[in-house]
Amino acid sequence: MSTTTAETAPPPTTARAGRRAWLGLALLALPTLLVGLDMNVLFLALPRLTADLRPSGTEQLWITDSYGFMTAGFVITMGTLGDRIGRRRLLLIGAAGFGAASVLAAFSTGTTMLIAARLLLGLAGAALMPSTLALITSMFAEARQRGQAISIWATCNFTSAAVGPVLGGFLLEHFWWGSVFLVAAPVMLLVLVAGPVLLPEFRNPDRGRLDPVSVALSMAAVLPIVYGIKRLAVPEGGGPTLPVAAIVVGAGVGALFVRRQLHLATPLLDLRLFRNPTFTAVLCALVLAGVVMAGTGLLGTQFLQSVLDLSPTTAALWFAPMGLGVGLGTMLAPALGRRLPLPAAIAVGLACSVPGCLLITQVGADGRPLPLAVGVAVLALGTGPLFALGTGVVVGAVPAERAGSAASMSETSNFLGGSLGMALLGAAGTGLYQQRMAGPVADAVSAGLPEGAAHQARETLAGAVGAAHRLPDGAAADLLRAAHDAFTGGLHLAGVTGAVVFAGLSVWFLRLHRRSQQG
Template identity: 60%
Template sequence: MGHTDMGHKEQDVDGAPAGTREWLALALLALPTLLIAMDLTALFLALPRLSSDLGASGAEQLWISDAYGFMVAGFVITMGTLGDRIGRRRLLLTGAAAFAAVSAVAAFAPDPRTLILARALLGVAGATLTPSTLALITDIFRDERRRGKAIAIWATCQFTGGAFGPVLAGILLQRFWWGSVFLVAVPVMLLILAAGPVLLPEFRDRSAGRIDLVSVGLSLAAVLPMVYGLKQLTVADAHDKLTPLVAILAGGVLGGVFVRRQLTLAHPLLDLRLLRNRPLAAVLTALVFAGVAMAGTGLMVTQYLQSVLGYSPLASAVLFAPMGLAVAAGTMIAPVLVRRMRPATAIASGLAVSAAGCLPLALAGGYPAVAVGITVLALGTGPLFALGTSLVVGSVPPERAGSAASMSETGNYLGGSLGLAVIGAIGASVYHARMDHAAGAAARTLAGAVAESGHLPPPQASALLHDAHAAFTTGLHVTGLIATAIFALLAVLVATSGRTGASPGVPAGEPEARHAFG
């Protein structure tokens, strides 16, 4: 059995009402979630200025952007399981202290290499935060309904932070230097360090075996090359795609070795036996492929706003905010929906709404159609992110909640990376096919066409830009169609999987593992 030290009698167990202390703890746990989401998106606006100040090359800019995500994706599996073993509060506070210290280093980085190293270390620290916060929520809110509401609030903070991150960055960059984007994290993490020992329970699984270091190495060796390869596919030229493809293949092979090892260990790093539960497997699949559709759509829409409609980066961030805010609204609606329908029905209905929301992106142009599309698309995913995440962390005994949370987060990262790579490649292919009459860089990218138009007489420049804008808009339409198909198929998958119980062999001891969709 696990060891729990709540330190307070208002623990929400067996349906007992959650008290003020528990909701204050939830507010504290929401802070790192909100901050990390803001930090990820805020960097996009800060990147041009910090690159200019530090003299970063194109490759260095790419690593400044991606080092954080790479390390989070690589370490989140290990950190989720580590928290179950050494204590979730201890891991959260350790990660918060490291995040504050490294954020200060990043803010005052004197050169690109220092900043890249700081971003990588921030990723390692960030990997401790999300699984720890989710697992601690399951410790504090044992009642299924209250836990669902708490996770919906947690997810709302995640997507609200993503929506407001660029806006906050724009405000900071108007008044301060680029390092202020990183310094925002310091007071938030200090607050967590001060209040965490008072408000948060400690939980660790004393019966768990030692962490299998071979599995840790295999998880890193599998995830890091795959995420690297997927991201590189979006920026590599046609003749440079061999390296990322080899990285993806190598990661896939090592991933297969990792999976085989987890299925044979008594105390696996990641309990893949949970996937025998068909509803749970369907939700994890939906989380991955919804990430594919949303990341790919977001990539195309943000480029469309800036490169076709001509908005500035800050204006584009504001105009793109409805996507994050709509997901946040959808997560808050989810607990209300499950009072009237089964969770599977709520999730599947939301995914059907998302499929409908993709149609304006597939059929129309201009900002009104884009705004309607991304808002409806995102609103429909809310029940999946709230109820699906609740199902994943609630499908295991409490002592393994951190491991389950890391499974959900890994799926999200891989889905987002896959979406950027695959959808980005499809959009580029559509553009190239429509611009095959052009020469040089103009035939490869919209940015190349814009640069090329600056060297042409006005009539020819106008014609080139018209063709390039039309070609990119066609790519957006194709992306909308792909996203429509993905969401429609996911809706069917979740709806049909919810009609069956768990397969034999799913660990017993947690009713929700069998009946969460019932």
Template identity: 50%
Template sequence: MLALPTLLASLELTIPNLALPAISQDLSLSSAQSLWIIDIYGFLLAGSLITMGTLGDRIGRRRLLMVGSAVFGVASVLAAYSTSAEMLIATRALLGVAGATLMPAALSLAATLFRDARQRTVAISVVIASVAGGTAIGPLIGGWFLQHFWWGAVFLIAAPVSVLVIALAPLLLPEHREEALGRMDVVSAGLSLAAVLVLIYGLKHMAVNGLDIVSIAAIVTGLLIGAWFVRRQHRSDPLIDLRLFRSPAFSVSLGTLLFGVFVLFGANFFLAQYLQLVFGLSPLHAGLWTVPSACGVIVGSTLAPMLTRRARPGFVVGAGLALSAAGFGMLIPVTPGSGLPLLVLGSTVISLGLGPMMTLTTDLVVGSAPPERAGEASALSETAPELGGALGIAILGTIGVAVYRSEVTSTVPLGLPEDAVRSAEETLGGAVSAAERLPAPVGDLLLTAARTAFTEGLHLIAAISAVVLLATAALVSVMLRHVRPAKESG
């Protein structure tokens, strides 16, 4: 039951990407409107998590799940029948706010429903696996619906799932709320929303445009608002109890989640382009080749509870991170001509190692918080990966693009038209488009140079990611070595 709403939220992250070309043609989207349709959901989802998690502690976690599911279903129908870009952007924003209720409510209900530590770990592993499952099946479901129906059908998928959650929740899930908590601090809620929104916007802007004045201003503003938010939490009834961070299990687990997703999203940002622009796969075929990687997360997360019966969580997480580092090592020999099997294998090993990390660190974050703070702990366990993903795309993406531009500038064939050179030096996609407009021999030379340059960027990102994961593995193994597995708790 708890897996349904998280599956719902993760589907919304992937399916609209496939529908964007059809939406763009039907609604005559500008490039800016296309970006906002995709990004606004993630922005509002990340920015609303803390507020929604703490709201569930106060009004009831089952109630929050049901209200959020109802809003999600209604917004999905509105999105499906949107008649303008502005309407679709607005409904996607509403979907993001509604989606922010689903994961914290599901995780906090798991923490209160399963008091036994081992059962809680299994429940959380199922929730994490459902997120990965949504990522895996999203492109497949979306592709099938787009092949048989109009683009709005991809949004309607959420409506029956929402109805099912609303119908089953009162029958299967107990209500839980904390009467002792005071009124919600509305100012803190606004500050948390603003800080996360502005910071992630700045990071995403940096990933696309580099470190310009807009990205610097947004990042600095987000950090300043965040500092104001933290200072306000020293009040008597805070939105987030800062004493939670005194627990190494809580703080180290949050940091591990951030760094793990940092490398995952940074690599995936390049791998998705690599499959399409280097290996020349269609979006659907590229999506199919990413299924093994998503399945790796599912397998790793579901294996985590069994692994902790034999070893302490810190060692299991550390071993998983080391395995993921080895997966990144497999990406370093990848070449444009013959690297597809190795690329898929490496990305699958990466995901397989990160699966236990996602389950066990989330479990430690939720489990180390007192029951009355389960909602806010669950929200923080989701906000950390959101920030980590944005940081990964911004920092690792910027590094990879810088390597690409440096390499392609020195290897681009001489005598090309100036506009072709400019396009090739900007992005690999620009190089592919420019090569298509050139005579075959010259276009092939340009394409080879651009793909080789992009591969050099991928190799450096893989090496950096492996080092980050090995360092994090060592830190986790040391800092969490005293945390006992579930069978020894209590």
């Protein structure tokens, strides 16, 4: 195929994809799974990683969510860059970087090294994700095939919630915690070898110039806000003045970014798309759904291991229904979308998530994992139409030559939601835990617990487990019981938050449906 043709023009709108395109989709499924897996697999590794590297509370949050925040921060730039330099080229660059950073993370000898590796993984992930979705629009021009391909892509993207814990549990049973990162290296090598053969190249023929000022402004807006949220979530002294100031500065720079985008002929982020109410609702819903699912995932997997004392593999199997529920929901979404208008289909799905969230609030510290497994499965099943049909709305809102930029908006919403979920719901759970543990820890100090161990017990559940070994049997049992109840309260908080969020989003999409009927 001529390089000029492949790189400057999309396929004809009536062409049907052949065998090579479907093989290419199968290849694209690999980085799609791995980028999501790299976030989810860390949940199970966190207890062992924490015991080995002993990060502080702030460092632990950086380890868990720096990856997602970096991806969210750079994915818009990367999506637009892919439209300009070539989507396949950017995919291969991202694959090489992701493989190298995975090796660095696997063999990290300290928290600083691991955080740096996670930052690099996030940057590489930002190059991979919009490229995979944008390439689908190049490979599948016929509308029905494209819808099927996007549903498969969405299934792979979110099934990582199931695959990640199961794979992580198996690896943690047999190897050290770094093995959960190392698995990405051979997969990315396969993408580098097979990508040039199976995947077409595509560049926007009217790509224009990438505006470096917009890139700088986008990062200067995101990073201070991220810093401020983290400092407010886990205070380290000095009061709230500095983090609040950082958030204000970030918001101010964000306003400059928005103003610049509205005046550029080829903006980094086309904000005019937000005039479409369904487009806006989908992106907001993707963020909020990501908050609930990631926060529940973080707290739920730790609950299974640290409160119910399940092995990593057993915990992974009990939590796998979340990813399986998303996968089933995304696969069923096209059939639902053919029977209902799109806003109504999404509203019905999100309404089905509410009972799952409420079931999570009934999980007990001394109970069984079944209510949690059923709750997360129902929660995830209802999000399927949002992820599959909503992604199609976002990508379909722009011409094919700008699909990378549109895909980056969808991915920004996904990863920003996931990172905010781990940061905000994780911090809320930690705050509730620390509040409820003040009295029990004071009792433990009276029973002979040293002040240093008492501080650790107040900070985290892992610290309470360690402190219990230094107490007499009766006092140790009381401390552990209080710690388990306090941590379970954080999981209940995530369930209540999810029920409110999904109910509100369902009402929003129903109103969009009614307005479309009236119009």
